[in-house]
Amino acid sequence: MTTLDPLASLSLPGAGVPPRRALPKAVSPSPSRQTARSGLGPYGLFVISWLAPVALVAVWEVLARAGWISPQVLPAPSKVLTTAWKLTLNGSLLLDLGTSLLRAAVGFAIGGGIGFALGTLVGFSRLAEAAIDRSVQMIRAIPFLALLPLVIVWFGVGESQKIFLVALGVAFPIYINTVLGIRQVDPKLVELGRVRNLGPIQLIRRIILPGALPSILTGVRYALATAWLALVVAETIGAQSGLGFLAMDAREFLRTDVIVLAIVLYALIGIAADSIARHLERSLLAWHPNFGDRR
Template sequence: MANIVSSPQEYSPPKLPRFALPWSVNYSVLSWLVPVLLLCLWEAASRLGMIAPQVMPAPSRVAGTAWELAKTGELFVHLGVSLLRATAGFVIGGTIGFIFGVAVGFSPFAHALLDRSIQMVRAIPFLALLPLVIVWFGVDESGKVFLVSLAVLFPIYINTVLGIRQIDPKLMELAKVTGMAWPAIVRRIILPGAMPSVLTGVRYALAHAWLALVIAETLATTKGIGFLAMDAREFLQTDVILLTIIIYAIIGVGADALARLLETRLLGWHPNFAKGARS
């Protein structure tokens, strides 16, 4: 019987077999296969008359509209204004969310004082806040940046708190036993341990920032991608509306790729985030 039961040091969990294709695949290229295929089907259906141009213009027509707007410079003006709003809101909301997350993650007193109020505000829909934001800020840029900041704050706050609380208590105990100073504990244990969760919050926050920006740019404004879409709606310019949707999608993919690159750079030591570990 002593030979049947192995010690914990000798036991290793079984490795599950990985599904492998019989040929080599470039997964980066493969990830674009479905979007390109959908564009081709969309173009073919439009050219065959299966989709009315008033309902869904062909991708070639949308590309032509983008080229015309780019030549006049109008597209870059609206895009620059939207990027500026999103960046300002992300920096402000992300900084506040990270500070609150660190405070609540470390301190039970801060958790009791702040967490319930933050969760209550998080549950309020953005559309319900619009009238109050207009009363507070009018229709100036500050109201739009405020909405984006509020959208960004909550994902980063929640994931920062979660990351700090998921740190292995044994590591903290080891740091105390070895007499490690508090700044060293933060730098070598807490920040690396919480960073995967924090960066996940950054990815969610980037998506929420653009969702909030769409709502914010429905307020009285004369510049921005949201204004371009609202103005096109008034004149039934479906091609321009689709162009703004595609721009939001491209920016979202680019922002997510930037966040993934940040994960790879900052978490190269982590087996789940090392280069080549994630598609």
């Protein structure tokens, strides 16, 4: 994937200094130097990052098998895995998982697109900020549960209600971080682009967008977590499928193993989504000293 470097194609004639050297050095060492000093490679650090979760699951299993934790309160991990296998064989788990993933993906695409568009508009225009930002911040302050009755009146309890809540939750982190990223672009880089006679479109593509990408991608990571939070709220009301429905249906029959399974799946999906976002950071920000060497 092609990386975006705001200084890759900009240099003043006769300056005698490569563009990258014009950037101030970071106060803290780069991730690659920190990894070298620790004496561990990226895969060693990856293994260490999983030690605590694996140890926690092992302790959980031991305590559950020893009878110190009641199965009605918290079933053993092995019991949860057995339940997952049975639900996978009869097809219900894959159906609920696919339904939730589809809702989250559609809601994320809609909300992310709206948040990015509004954030870009506000980031470039003080007039747009005056007209839009206060209303956006007021809506952002309203909890999901407070909006849920009104959303049900608007959309009923079908798919539209769930996608709307996901889109609403996703839009705000991307909006805020897009505005922040655009406003934090170094004015010297913008001036350099103007000296090089870059037009507005080229200025945005070569200078402003690459400079704002770290903040925008941070917003994407926050939005991914918010998407699942909104989806859990949406799927607890009137849903006939999905992970939220699976957990709520299990509650009626005191199936704590199914409830824990749904929670674990939410956690695993969140980790996978965050890993995808981090991969985007490494790919799109390979030129950046604080992102390019991350694993």
